[in-house]
Amino acid sequence: MERLLFPGDPQFWYETLRSFGHIAYGGADFGEVVATSRRITEGDYGSWHDEWLTTADRLAGEAAQALAAGHPVSARDGFLRASNYYRSAEFFLHGHPCDPRHEHAYERSVDCFRSAAALFSPRIEPVQIPYEGTTLPGYLYRADTLGEPHPTVVMHNGFDGTAEEMHFFGAMAGVERGYTVLVFDGPGQPGPLHREGLVFRPDWENVVGPVLDFAMKLPEVDSRRVALLGNSMGGLLAPRAAAFDHRLSAVVALDGVYDLGPAVTNLLPGERSETERRLRADSDPEFDALLDRLTTENPVLRWAINHGMYVMGAATPRAFGAAYLDYHLRDGIASQIRCPALICDAAEDLFFGGQARQLYDDLTCPKTFLEFTAEEGADAHCQAGAQRLALARIYDWLDDTLAATRDSVRALAD
Template sequence: MQWPANEDYSFQFMRVLGAAQEGGSTVSECLLAASAIDPSSEESWYLQWNKAADLNKKRGDLAAASGHLKTALSNWLRAANYYRTAQIFMAASDARQGVALEQMFACSQLYLKHVTPAGEIVSIAWSEDRTLQGYFLPAPRTRRAPVVICVCAPDQYKEEHLYRLPRYAHERGLSLLLIDMPGQGYRRGVDRAFGRYDIETAISNWMDYLAERGDVDPRKVAIFGDGLGASFATRGAAFDDRFAAAVCDAGIWDLHERAFLAARLAGGAATDFAKDIDKLCRGSIARKIKCPILVALGEHDWLDAGHVTQCCDALALSGQQIDLKIFTASETAASHAQFDNPTIGNEFIFDWIADRIGRKR
């Protein structure tokens, strides 16, 4: 931990430092920012990361003006991640938070516009007066490609996937659709609250959108839930039979919520999750999923690895097509969402997806 007395700062620092090997930061810039951060001061956190973001944004703009697009793309990606990092601990009432997020969106969309092949900013109608935004990144040199829909956690933005995922998808002939759902993304200030059924209908609407594209093979669409977004991916796959593969949590977060509520209804008595796991799994929403499932978990993730193993074993015994990968501390990638080593996590996950819906490269 960078700051042993401040777990939240240390976790976020690990996230942004781990992004270096994916192009979302540089090691030297991260260490320079950390050296000037006072872990008791949110202001110092904001100032240092915003400074790094501004420098990268300026370098990117100058490189683009000089015709050096590769350099511009790299700098815009880093700037977007640094702007995202700068605002993480700011109060919603602080106007600078909105400014930092607008800069993150702007840098991300500059990247989409200039990358080859160019990405698209797409939107779908979701309710009477609401739209949802996504980024579509087509696979190179492929007429009707398999697609992976990527779902973020509630506290994430789809922009964070721009430096993490395209390389792994495109090297395997897969297109990507990075999506917002209600309460996420550029409309977060408008759609603050949403329920579980909003999740299912929104994901199905994104599937409808893909089915109408001429450059997509609608029989080969996978869903990938990153971090806590894995529970959203489970719900999406459980209520839409069109998915060909799902990287999700197999309903395990949902089971924990149900166990907690059962304990509250029983008068607050603690639920022995391990003891009741077989009973809980019999009612898991994951049993509605008809496609192959991958559960990818770090040994030191927020969910207990032993509970996850029991759940997956129970689902497999009931006939579910389910694979479990636990990244151990000895190989790294053992933290939540493999933030400490995202490369290892993404390599394994996209190989698994390609084996089921895409071309192996």
């Protein structure tokens, strides 16, 4: 998609498009995004933070006034947009994890989301999911107040998104269609990372397992019809979990990711094995200098390395690249998935071009490939900017897939 703003910085443009996309489920307003973006200096992380924080603060203040004056719908809508804008404000600050601006904007994002959540009907309930001696934060969305089981989607974000953002990336779309939805942040994602310093782990099945244990006990969950949806890098993590936890009735990769390694190994010509050796070496000043130069030249890589060191717990850019090598679905992992899989693909994916097809081709389970195009305005990573379109197709597939599961269970019972 043509860059309508920030023409010289594809990462700034993508993050702006991301907020444009969240308009579909109440996470932004067009004029607010444009007006804020026009105040930002392209490529300046401080400017990005300051302007989004200004917009978020204004909206949060107006929402609080609306609530005090007895206008709950206006308050809910204002808090929801403020939450997304606070999320955006701290997005580029992760190269300096101790920066107090980072923590402040994140906490304000969560606070505003929870203020909005309390004003939905049914109320969106914050939950704490037991996990390895601690808990993972999340939200339970109910389709109604009857307390009866519904088909369920468990979902999580990816490399840089929050549980709160999944409201726009699939949770509300599920509620509209009668699904129970359970959203969570896993290790490496904002809640556990901010609170306890828990970084990403490649064996994501050991994260999803406790979440499914929790979900299966909820009266609103039909344990025979539970799907898992992973967004962005979650398009690798969710299939990884599905390969080892066969309680799932379906898995959705939004979008499909097969192997994170090439994002780093493709920086050098030659054999991948040699690049991997250099990434894992105790010392390689030449490679370190290359990463420093590329980070200066490439806005996407600059952000990815800054953020990646933070979420992977890596001390150096090269250590981050080495950590990335452990995240893949090669070596027979993808072929262990048994449940039906929907692999989404964006024609002009900024980060993982071609990987959705690789994942799809390696699957042996019932599978569907869903490509989104520029003609549809849906060619960006995770269909940012076309969320109503994308989620309609995804949930239509889930409707049909989980209905078939229900019918199979009934047939066996008869």
